[in-house]
Amino acid sequence: MQKNLLIIGFVWPEPKSSAAGSRMMQLIEAFLRAKYQITFASACAKSDNAFNLESIGVSQVSIELNSSSFDDFVKALNPEVVLFDRFMTEEQFGWRVAEQCPNAIRILDTEDLHCLRRGREQAYKDKFSFEKKYLFNDTAKREIASIYRCDLSLIISEVEMEILKNDFKVDKSILMYLPFMLSEISVETIKSLAKFNKRKHFITIGNFLHKPNYNAVLYLKETIWPLIKKKLPKAELHIYGAYCSNKISQLNNEKQGFLIKGFADDVNQVMQCAKVCLAPIRFGAGLKGKLVDAMQNGTPCVTTSVGAEGMFGNIEPNGFIEDNLEAFAKKAVQLYQNETLWKEKQQNGFKTINNRFNKNYFEKELIKQVEIISQELNARRLNNFTGQMLQHHTLNSVKFMSKWIEEKNSTQ
Template sequence: MNTLENKRILIIGFVWPEPNSSAAGTRMMQLISFFKKKGVKITFASTASESQFSKELIGVDKKRIALNCSSFDEFILELKPVFVLFDRFMTEEQFGWRVAQHCPDAIRMLDTEDLHCLREARRISVLKNKPFELINDIAKREIASIFRCDVTLMISEFEMELLQSHFRVPHFLLFYLPIWVEDEILNLPNFEERSDFMFIGNFLHSPNHDAVVYLKEVIWPLLFKKFPEAKMQVYGAYPTPKINSLHNPKQSFFVHGRAESSFEVISKAKVLLAPIRFGAGIKGKLLEAMLYGIPSVTSTIGAEAMNGEFEWNGFIRDSPIEFAEKAIELYQNKPIWLQAQQKGLEILKHRFSKHLFEDTFCEVLIDKLKQFKKYREDNFIGAMLMHHFLQSTKYMAKWIEEKNKR
């Protein structure tokens, strides 16, 4: 068994992927592309409705599924997948017990996107001014989900280390697979052809929402006072009324909403600003900034787990005053800007190039198939959690299903 060809995977999506709206959508499309390239037969299912921005899934079977409904049991029994990929821990909670009961030999994979419990702990600490507390209700649910799965895909090395050191998750349950970039040479505008500061991000994602509000209310007044010629261009899917209210041409702060093409708007700008105060994982906007040749100024959390031993492609600053000063310096100083641009390309080449991960990921999946019984024997905590999960969740789901029939 040295190939994945003709194996069947069921991907249970939290939502239908929107790669032009979020890094999560890009991540899902990369996983689908990987499995297609390896000859895997793919079925994508979700309880969510498709939107006008959902990506067309060419060569993929699609299925709308329902919560707390035995129709899923019939569906998965007929499908008989070899792999099941849960998109975020919430889908594993909803469908993991049904997969385990009806396809017990299927390899259960979890894609975290980012560590939700870490993001939530940081959000509460920042917005509610409370001490940082990683042990929260989300952590108990998310870590349990990780233990119940055969392998969890992690996009952040920092979070992998946190899971092993703080929560004692065995290394064999985790696999580092960041959002990757294609090895391609793009025709990019030069320093003189670019203008303006910019931000891009999905505003349904609370760290992005907070970052732009913080940028407008705290950092931009400092920057604009010292550099009145500056213009700030903000793009992002699903802007809230609060985000739209930040649009202020008199202060050269422009909110545009969804960008049809991230390449078009990022490659025309000169410096990306991302004062991210809480969050987790790696930031898709900062990867795209490097790919499209634009240096950035971000926070410590923004750059977390991205540059490794390499220098950042711009500046990392948490102080609003220093953030504004470095943004202006990067914008005005061509030699520093060019050096920062090159640093970004080095980070991509050595840390996020697609070829660094594809073969190893394939080998891990084949190994899981060959030795899944041994791995499960070594994961007693996961077996114990699955046992109790089956007993509690199964009967709760059946009760809800009967209740809904009335």
């Protein structure tokens, strides 16, 4: 019998715009291959960049916040599994799912640890080293509560798994390490990629609405790129990303070779033309989609320790990891000029994709874990008293706040 999966999206997936969109599509494809009937629902407005899920057999439903209409919808659908896209969605709809479909498995895809990203951003703004006081912020209190209320949380980075287990003392039984699930890069694909002498210029890419990406572009503009340009006067930096605002467009400077290209309809095409990818991420969390795009297309990178976090494991990086801006620029120039070094780093990228993000392995592990939970659901919930406690208080606080908002809206 075919099982029903309801995915409640914080936004509609945009795989061409963000790593989060790609991640969601990977999850959808994993469950489709496992023969699940999937409904994707979101209260967010749909942009032109949203993927047409109906084209792959996924039902699309618009839902409302703070509306009992969702109760009727989810009760009629009666899914065996509900997947929440980020903790904010679980806060909004988790209690309704628990009330209407108490036997449905509740899964949280964190995307990345928001509390980690926001803590690092605040430490950066304060010009202090990141430490536990920044990690234990108000977002953490909400996000960790959401993790406990769910039967399983998908964690994209090994580093974030360790933070949850060691700093927050979350039991590993309700966590699953699930990174990007990627197709293997074949020998034929590698041979077909543009070679060193057929490539030119530098590239960086990322959704401009994402604060770490915007900050990285400014960092390049103001400090790193002038150092590179001084050594490589004919080189250009091509900056791609969705949601290019006027403040981004105004950074364009042809004389400096700092070129704002905007949305890339085909990331593979633009990445394969470039010789080196620059990703000077100073704060953030999760795995960086731009590094994955670069590795898949044979483009070596220079990034920071935050950018590389959770990406390479015991494998050498597909370029260099530098937090010092002068060293960052120096390594970028070196990688751009040295063909032997470039080829060596390129191979590291292929090895990373094939050994650390193998789609076939992680898809099987995900579906197997869901099946195990379905057989042990009551016992697992009984052993998660913290989750029961948080679910109880959520049902008595968020529930009545939501009903008050609904009542207020109905009288206006």
